[in-house]
Amino acid sequence: MDEARARGVLAAAGVLPGAARDARLLALGENAVFAAGDLVVKVGRDAELLDRARRELDIAMWLAEAGVPAVRAAEPKALLVEGHPVSVWHRLPDAVRPAEPRDLAELLRVVHAIPSPSFALPPRDLLGGVERWLRLAGEAIDPADAAYLRERRDGFAAAAAALTPHLTPGPIHGDALPRNVHIGPDGPVLVDLETFSADLREHDLVVMALSRDRYGLAAEAYDSFTEAYGWDVRAWQGCAVLRGARETASCAWVAQHAPSNPKALAEFERRVASLRDGDETVRWYPF
Secondary structure (H helix, E strand, O other): OOHHHHHHHHHHHHOOOOOOOOOEEEEEEEEEEEEOOOEEEEEEEEEEHHHHHHHHHHHHHHHHHHHHOOOOOOOOOOEEOOOOEEEEEEEOOOOOOOOOOHHHHHHHHHOOOOOOOOOOOOOOOOOHHHHHHHHHHHHOHHHHHHHHHHHHHHHHHHHHHHOOOOOOEEEEEOOOHHHEEEEEEOOEEEOOOOOOOOOOOOHHHHHHHHHHOOOOOOOOHHHHHHHHHHOOHHHOOHOOOOHHHHHHHHHHHHHHHOOOOOOHHHHHHHHHHHHHOOOOOOOOOOO
């Protein structure tokens, strides 16, 4: 889905007071995210994401009731427009500063302390998107690389299922990165709720450990995260398993962009090569 297609769906949805062509594109990934006035609209890549969009709205209402600082839904139901899920959200005020790891840790402490919602949250199916992302990559990637990632997926899925957690399992964000925290006038707010799950709390902490090891997060910034949360997941024996699962998923996620973006293909190939070589020192770049 490119920007033109997403704008066409946005126009057909009729959820904005003004013209879709005047909406500002904020992001283009699995969702195209547009802002107009005091609203934000998310247009999903395909109909397979409809259930996830519906669940994200349910999660937003649950977090609002629990008093968790998070983005709020403007409409309670997701629409399916021309084969694309569409959801409408309240636009957040402009950020007063960038989010830092310690801001994320403080929000995770809140999330990890609340009881489960009345509806069922899914497990954190970290590897569930791998097949779809590789399918979207198609012939743009080496079939041997796709087969390698499928093999890794299966191995890490089995290993993760056998882990013994250190923390009590329960609700988690599922994609716990500072980019999913917005610092408004009233403080940190969680955004991108679609990966909320009920699973090992360690999933939310391994993300930042991987950021330190692969994406160049400074050691001091990581230390501020663990100090604010109160525990370092790297002390847990299962850390390497969840890290390996997330690395596998991250490679496959980049692959879906390879057919239309040479930079994505190059990044995908760099990541896969580092996994094949077992080289944990190779820097990965956000995409």
